[in-house]
Amino acid sequence: MRGWLIGIDVGGTFTDGVLVRPGEPTLDAKALTDQRDPMAGLRGCLDRLAEAAGTDRGGLLARTAKLAYGTTHAVNLVVQGKGARTGFITTRGFRDTLVIAGIGRDRIGQDLTASRAPSLVPRRLIHEVRERVDVAGREVAPLRVEDVRAAMAALEAEGVEAVGVCLLWSFRDASHERAVGELLRAHDGWFVTLSSDVAPFMGEYERSATTALNATLGPPLERHLSTIDRELTADGLGVPLLIMQSSGGLLPVRDAARVPVSLIASGPAGGVLAAKLLADALGAPNVIAIDMGGTTFDVSLITDGAFARSERTQFAGQELFLPAIDIHSIGAGGGSLGWIDHGSRLKVGPESAGAHPGPACYGNGGTRATVTDANVELGRINTDGLAGGRIALDREASRRALADLGAPLAMDARATAEGMIAIVDAAMSDAIRLMTVRRGLDPADYTLFAFGGAGALHAVALARELGIRRVVVPALASVLSAYGIVASDILHVVAITEARPLEDADAIAAAYARLEADADRQLAADGIATADRSLRRSAQVRFRGQLHAVEIPVADGAIDPARMRHDFLREYERLYGQGTASPQAGIEAITLRVDAVGRTHRPPLSPAPTRRRAATPIGERAVWHEGASVAAKRYDGRALEPGDELVGPAVVDDPGSTTWIPSGVRAHVDGLKDLVLEVEG
Amino acid sequence: MAVTTALSPVLVEIIQNRLLRIGHEGGEVLMRCAVSPTVVEAHDMGFNVADPAGRTVVYSTWMPRHGTTLSFMLESCKRRFGDDIKPGDMYLVNDPHSGALHILDLAVIAPVHLDGRLIGWVANATHHVDVGAMTPGRAPLATSSFQEGILFKPTRLVEDGRIREDVVGLFLDNVRMPRYQALDLRAQISADFAASAKLVALARRYGASTLLEAYDEILDLSEAKARARIAEIPDGRYEAEEHIDFDRHYTLRCALEVRGDELFFDFSGTEPEARTFVNSALACTVANLHNIVACQLLPDVTPNAGAFRAVHVNVPEGTLLNCRPPAPCSGASTITGWKTQQLTMAALSQALARSEKHQRRAMAQWGWGFTDVQWTGTDPQGRWYSVRGDATMQGGGARATADGIDTANIAGSTNTSLASIESYEQRYPVLYLHRGLEPDTAGPGMYRGGFAGSWSRILYGVDEAESLPWYMGRDFGAQGFAGGGEGKTALIAVKHGTDVLERLRDGPPLYGEIDGDEEILSQQMAPHPIRRGDVVYVRGMGGGGYGDPARRDPEKVREDVENGLVSEEQAHDRYGGA
Secondary structure (H helix, E strand, C coil), rough: CCCCCCCEEEEEEEEEEEEEECCCEEEEEEECCCCCCHHHHHHHHHHHHEEEECCCCCHHCCCCCEEEEEEEEHHHHHCCCCCCEEEEEEEEECHHHHHCCEECCCCCCCCCCCCCCCCCCCHHHEEEEEEEEEECCEECCCHHHHHHHHCCCCCCCCCCEEEEEEEECCCCCCHHHHHHHHHHHHHCCEEEEHHHHCCCCCCCHHHHHHHHHHHHHHEEEEEEEEHHHHHHHHCCCCCCCCCEEECCCCCEEEHHHHCCCHHCCCHHHHHHHHHHHHHHHHHHCCCEEEEEEECCCEEEECCCCCEEEEEEEEEEEEEEEEECCCCCCECCCCEEEEEEEEECCCEEEEEECCCCCCHHHCCCCCCCCCCHHHHHEEECCCCCCCCCCECCCCCCHHHHHHHHHHHHHHCCCHHHHHHHHHHHHHHHHHHHHHHHHHHHHHHCCCCEEEEECCCCHHHHEEEHHCCCCCEEEECHHHHHHHHHHHHHCEEEEEEEEEEECCCCHHHHHHHHHHHHHHHHHHHCCCCHHHHHHHEEEEEEEEEEECCCCEEEEECCCCCCCCHHHHHHHHHHHHHCCCCCCCCHHCCEEEEEEEEECCCCCCCCHHHHHHCCCCCCCCCCEEHHHEEEEEEEEEEEEHHCCCCCCEEEEEEECCCCCEEECCEEEEEEEECCCCCEEEEEC | HHHHHHHHHHHHHHHHHHHHHHHHHHHHHHHHHHCHHHHHHHCEEEEEEEECCCCCCCCCCCCCHHHHHHHHHHHHHHHHHHHHHHCCEEEECCCHHHCCCCCCCEEEEEEEECCCEEEEEEEEEEECCCCCCCCCCCCCCCHHHHCCCCCCCEEEEEECCCHHHHHHHHCCCCCCCHHHHEEEEEEEEHHHHHHHHHHHHHHHCCCHHHHHHHHHHHHHHHHHHHHHHCCCCCCCEEEEEEEEECCEEEEEEEEEECCCCEEEEEEEEEEECCCCCCCHHHHHHHHHHHHEEEEEEEECCCCCCCCCCCEECCCCCECCCEECCCCCCCCCCCEEEHHHHHHHHHHHHHHHHCCCCHHHEEEECCCCCCCCEEEECCCCCEEEECCCCCCCCCCCCCCCCCCCCCCCCHHCCCCCCCHHHHHHHHHCCCEEEEEEEECCCCCCCCCCCCEEEEEEECCCCEEEEEEEEEEECCCCCCCEEECCCCCCCCCCCCCECCCHHHHHCCCCCCCHHHHCEEEECCEECCCCCCCCEEEEEEEECCCCCCCCCCHHCCHHHHHHHHHHCCCCHHHHHHHCCC
């Protein structure tokens, strides 16, 4: 019987997997990612899950009702410059839109020796065609088919594998782009991307960049996804493979292969979705989710039960129209290196020791002190076992690296370690402030969810810094993204951009009707039953003249301009302060959007009964904290049961992560086996 | 307490990061709430946090020269209000002789108090679209500062936390776009409110005394780093000469002396102040100099008052770079201001080129100047509009180890951005025929300059508008360095009474394909009509090249030819390529 659910998250170092078996304990596994063979890590991970479930890969897949897959493969292809050879077609006169890339924005920086990121498509592979549409979507000049044919011949000679097309105003009238697309698709073997399909929004540079990147990623990702799909099917998977997108929803593999650009933040999105599920289960409306791994620290927000999304993504020095869960990343992780700036100031990161050589304590040849070494020196990390006790850590190596680092400042290893932790904590709390305070949100109104290998070590310090009173370390903290991926639904996002006054209810209603019909059609094509489809409306609204807009939800049924106006003004003043709204400027909706959700199998989250009792420590560990050594009780995370209570100072050791609970903090294990920490002001 | 001492560098680092964030967050509020494209799209804005004495401790990097002008304006506020600086105050300033870059940049400056004690200042400045001058925006025809718009020496704008609507009204009643500008000014006030609250929270968190001590340490560290960098540059005297072409040609000079760990800039030999708006007040000159010192020499040093302690500037009064009222100076920010950047860069590059360690920071001239085309009129919906175009599509100067950036803006403003063609066509009755790189405009060299950008457009849906163009750089290009060639000059041209509208149906023609009476515009012109069928063409400047073109990697020459950026002819003539 098919009832098992599998989530896979392929990261740069590890492939994480989660197996949910209704009625039985959830299992997790990690395998090394092999950059050269995308199937190796996946197979390894599936084999471990199968072994843990007492079967083999075939047996596992035969019982699988849903397999959802997230990957950083798209990101890696771009970073390594391994995209397909790509051509581009645009309106005559505007060949350099991708080259100039909107000038610099925050992407060139202050250093005059820095350069702009190279064009996504080299200029000689960008071709112009005669055609023109105006602001109203009227045809100024018809498309000259002979220009398209000439461009095709040139691209053919250049041996391109993919072609992107972005014509001016195509988001208002796509007929010229479609006509170009038809001609291109008649050519065998080209992966074709039209801007009106992947990014139908105003702004020809961002639209072109999104289109070009999608084209570049198309051929290799199509190969990658179809290989996986084929092999899993051969191994016995009898359901369609689902792929995670940056927007936080799944797409069937065939749809996903058409919009590979949407896979760019597919892994981290899983973590946010898991946090959302957990937040719902715990009844926490406001959550700050932090994911601290080896090299990066990701922050995302859930406010009033919904995660923040943005319509744009900055990636590889380009600005993309790509709806994504709003995740802010900084270079701070366990592997972040300490260094001395100008002989007088201690700094941490963003450079990371990565997996090789890794922190000094790994004993793989690393001699420079990392945040992990600092945590080791302070006794916060368990040195007799990591990842289930497989790697022993060299505490002396950490101490030597820290002492070397601190010597010029006359700081000993311990002071250096304390300094590094304080600096990295401050950088992380600034990253959280950027996501909250900058938007007028007070972190004190939030619960902090800490996951990733290193999140739970730093969570209480961050909570205290930001005035947060509750911290949750989820049961599956080290593989949470994989869990979020399997727990997601199918999501299609459809949107249209055109400024409309709020009073124009008929036009807004008509636009929503078109979007909803389109969205519903896509869900039907995925084979989602009518009862499992739901559509959610939202709108980006602003004062006339503004470029930034504020997102508000829009109720089903008839459009009510007064209600939209009220919701917008309230949200605006909530974000920017009392009295900052200026309704006399006029209010307009700029983007109308429909999220089409197709419900799929999801793991049930059913809390176990709890029985309050003091947890049993397995020993003690000396931890250096705020200038003194404290004897912290040590717990084995795997042995903790719902209802167990702990009091700081304490450390909870899990395979792959440690939770540090300073004194003054009380903790308990909830019915989902999450560790809940109550932090006093 | 050995531990506290050990953590002290850490605490300073934390406080500095917080101050930078406060500045950034203040700027974000401004950007999100404002409506003017100069703020929202071009990021022509700055945000400072200063200590109680008014010394700038951190400033934002959107457009770094605002950092120094805000320091000058803050100083003016202290002078005017002296002992009368009260909690809940904010001051409005746009007087160039009180420190503004030019009269269109309005600053809102707020003292920040904790329990009645002054703990610092927050301040922001941004470019307003209009200040009620004789012509919309800048006043290229002005002969006196009294024609350049409404002037605010430090004026109390917020009192006891309440906005003084009389002052806001005074401003709005004197400008051409009061509805938009009301939003912009309120956004500036919101930004200071937000930043003040955060600075107070920071002082509460660590204690006001700790904060004040940290200010000193941050300033001292920037100074130490700046001095160490300067000490690594060979001592010597380096001279530069530049020219401006506007109503006539002007000459400007700069001599840099590097002595130990200090820089001495002297602009003696620069011509006396002009009767046209090309003049610059002192603050604008110093700010632009600081901008280049920060971006070219000290990009890894937190720029603040400390970083510039080792940088000395002498500008003789009554010259183009230190004009006296009522000499007009509303063009300062983009004319003499940018000339100051070039002079500074030209002198610094000579010094850097002699330093083995910092040679890579030497560079040729970036395209400079400003190609302004402003069309005003009434759109088909009957609304008054004023549309400008991209005025800074300048090629970057070639660097000692890299080509210049293609169409990069000027040297000190690479973080700005271009509005999209679609955004122009949406807001205004215009249709663009092209916008892109202009081939054969880069100064040749072992490393070539960046290519200039160009654009052309027509009126669309209306029959006539009033045109007010001005520019410079038609007669002088961006100079090459170390044997590199000069970049191509700027140009504004109009073809009058063409059949372009009839030809649109065949696919909009490019400027070169259109027949008509071509007029190469003068740099300074009176307002005149632009009509249906007229086509305007605007080209920025190419960046200067670095090093002997004969030493350029032939592979790179070939690549430029393949990409259609260098003609076969130029490849042959300039690079001797086959």
